[in-house]
Amino acid sequence: MAYTLTLKLARESRGLSQTELAVQSGVSQATLSKYEKGRAPISETQLASIAKILNYPTSLFSMEIQPLRDDTLCYRKRKTMSVRDVNMIESKIAILNNSIDELLQSIELPELSFQHIEVTSKMRPEEIAFKIREWLKLPPGPIDNFINVLERNGVLVANLRMESAEKFDGLSMLTSTNSPIIWLNSEMPNDRKRFTLAHELGHIIMHLRSEDMTKSDEEKDVEANAFAEEFLLPRNQCYDDFFNLKYSDLWLKKMYWKVSKAFIIRRAGAIGSISSRTKEYLQITLGRNGERKAETGSVYLDMPTAIKKMVNLHLTELEYTIDELSDVLGISVGDINQDLLYNKRPNLNKIFLFNS
Numbered sequence: 001m002a003y004t005l006t007l008k009l010a011r012e013s014r015g016l017s018q019t020e021l022a023v024q025s026g027v028s029q030a031t032l033s034k035y036e037k038g039r040a041p042i043s044e045t046q047l048a049s050i051a052k053i054l055n056y057p058t059s060l061f062s063m064e065i066q067p068l069r070d071d072t073l074c075y076r077k078r079k080t081m082s083v084r085d086v087n088m089i090e091s092k093i094a095i096l097n098n099s100i101d102e103l104l105q106s107i108e109l110p111e112l113s114f115q116h117i118e119v120t121s122k123m124r125p126e127e128i129a130f131k132i133r134e135w136l137k138l139p140p141g142p143i144d145n146f147i148n149v150l151e152r153n154g155v156l157v158a159n160l161r162m163e164s165a166e167k168f169d170g171l172s173m174l175t176s177t178n179s180p181i182i183w184l185n186s187e188m189p190n191d192r193k194r195f196t197l198a199h200e201l202g203h204i205i206m207h208l209r210s211e212d213m214t215k216s217d218e219e220k221d222v223e224a225n226a227f228a229e230e231f232l233l234p235r236n237q238c239y240d241d242f243f244n245l246k247y248s249d250l251w252l253k254k255m256y257w258k259v260s261k262a263f264i265i266r267r268a269g270a271i272g273s274i275s276s277r278t279k280e281y282l283q284i285t286l287g288r289n290g291e292r293k294a295e296t297g298s299v300y301l302d303m304p305t306a307i308k309k310m311v312n313l314h315l316t317e318l319e320y321t322i323d324e325l326s327d328v329l330g331i332s333v334g335d336i337n338q339d340l341l342y343n344k345r346p347n348l349n350k351i352f353l354f355n356s
Contacts, residue, residue: 003061003062003063003064003065004035004036004037004038005036005064005065005066005067006060006061006063006064006065006095007035007036007042007050007061008036008091009065009067009091009094009095010051010054010056010060010061010091010095011036011054011091012087012088012090012091013054013088013091013092013094013095014054014055014088015084015088016054017084018032018033018036021050021053021054024053025046025049025050025053026049027046027050044058047061055332055334055335056095056330056331056332057326057327057330057331057332059327059328059330060095060330060331063098063330065094065095065098066094067090067091067094068090068093068094068097068173072173072174072208073171073172073173073174073208074171074172074173074200074203074207074208074217074220074224075170075171075217080167081167081168085162085167085168088162089160089162089168089171092160092162092339093160093171093173093183095330095331096158096160096331096335096339096340097173097175097176097181098329098330099329099330099331099340100156100158100175100181100307100310100340101175101176101177102328102329102330103307103310103311103314103329104175104177104179104310106310106313106314106318107309107310107313109154109156109179109306110151110152110153110154111154112153112154112155112179112180113153113154114132114153114154114155114180114201114204114205115205116205116206116209116210117131117205117206118206118210118212119206119223124226125202125206125223125224125226125227125230126226126227126229126230126235128202128205128206128227129202129226129227129228129229129230129231129234130230130234132201132205132231133231133234136149136153140234140237141237141256141257142232142256142257142258142259143194143231143232143258145302146194146197146301146302147197147301147302147303147304147305148302148305150182150197150201151304151305151306154179154180155180155181155182155201155204156175156179156180156181156182156304156306156307157181157182157184157197157304157306158181158182158183158184158304158307158339158340159183159184159185159186159303159304159339159342160183160184160185160186160339161186161187161338161339162185162186162187166187168185169184169185169188169192169196169199170182170183170184170185170193170196170197170199170200171183171200172200172201172203172204172208173208174208174209180204180208182196182197182200182201182204184196184197186342189260189294189295189298189299190258190298190299190300190301191254191258191259191260191263191295191299192260193301194232194258194259194299194301195228195232195259195260195263198227198228198231198232199221199224199225199227199228200224201227201228201231202223202224202225202226202227202228202231203220203224205227206220206223206224206227207220207223207224229263229267229270232257232259232263233257233259233263233264233267235271238257238267238268238271238273239271239272239273240273241253241273242264242267242268242271242273242274243273243274244273244274244278245264245265245268245273245274245278245282247282247285247286250264250265250282250286251296251297254295254297254299255297255299258299258300258301259299260295261286261291261295261297262283262286262291262292262295265279265282265283265286266279303342304342307340308340308341308342311325311336311340311341322336
């Protein structure tokens with residue numbers, strides 16, 4: 001039995017329209033539409049052909065995978081993306097989340113340590129970020145091994161390779177087992193990833209488990225941004241450090257705080273370390289030097305390890321072959337390598353390189 005919703009998710013996850021898949025598979029769009037709506041039976045031969053085109057094992061289509069629900073996730077920059085890109089991202093994540101849920105059946109994660117904190121007039125996002133830094137016992141200065149801090153406290157982090165969806169920064173959500181997971185666009189520079197991680201952590205703490213269903217996505221994003229700004233660049237630590245900030249200071253500040261120059265300028269202006277005139281001058285100079293879209297200087301960010309360890313556990317201690325694991329998870333060997341093990345090598349469907 002092939003689940004029709006899963007067939008649609010598989011197609012959208014590869015960025016294909018019904019028309020495009022129909023052309024490649026030799027099936028009419030009308031018939032394909034009926035397949036996806038469950039109004040026509042699909043033969044094993046036809047299913048195998050479509051699975052090959054979409055680069056999924058046929059086992060995927062026997063799995064009942066539901067689309068992501070808006071009340072279980074938060075986006076960053078969602079409204080600026082095309083419908084096609086949103087569908088591709090959400091469909092791919094729905095399928096990968098199903099794979100991760102399968103892996104979680106054989107391993108225990110650290111319990112989620114971050115408590116839900118509701119934003120109120122007396123507890124603003126900035127105060128919440130300050131309290132979380134204190135609770136984590138983070139030393140003054142930049143947050144080292146940011147991803148490790150999240151994973152040790154029960155938050156999964158996953159890199160998602162989405163080269164065609166440049167406007168996708170990240171997404172936080174709850175899996176079917178209520179484990180929070182942050183999906184990051186792996187193609188982003190690390191300074192942008194770090195802000196996205198802090199932004200999504202804000203969503204996990206303040207919004208994902210909230211019973212307030214009236215707050216708009218825009219309001220949630222404003223609060224998550226305020227949380228991220230204070231979490232990464234605390235006012236009481238940065239006011240003096242950014243005082244009278246000069247353009248020549250930006251490279252060293254970026255290397256130390258591990259955030260973008262543009263963010264440092266915005267933060268310095270917001271906390272009063274520089275005047276609005278100086279802020280405008282620095283932003284203009286950044287643009288004139290061609291650093292608004294691609295800044296110079298790469299900052300450090302550790303890699304996610306929790307999901308990778310789950311995969312390696314199945315391949316070693318549980319003695320699955322890579323092809324068996326592909327069949328169990330319902331994703332290709334290439335997807336395992338790229339999206340769960342983060343191997344960036346050619347011919348991923350033919351070569352599996354084991355990384356510990």
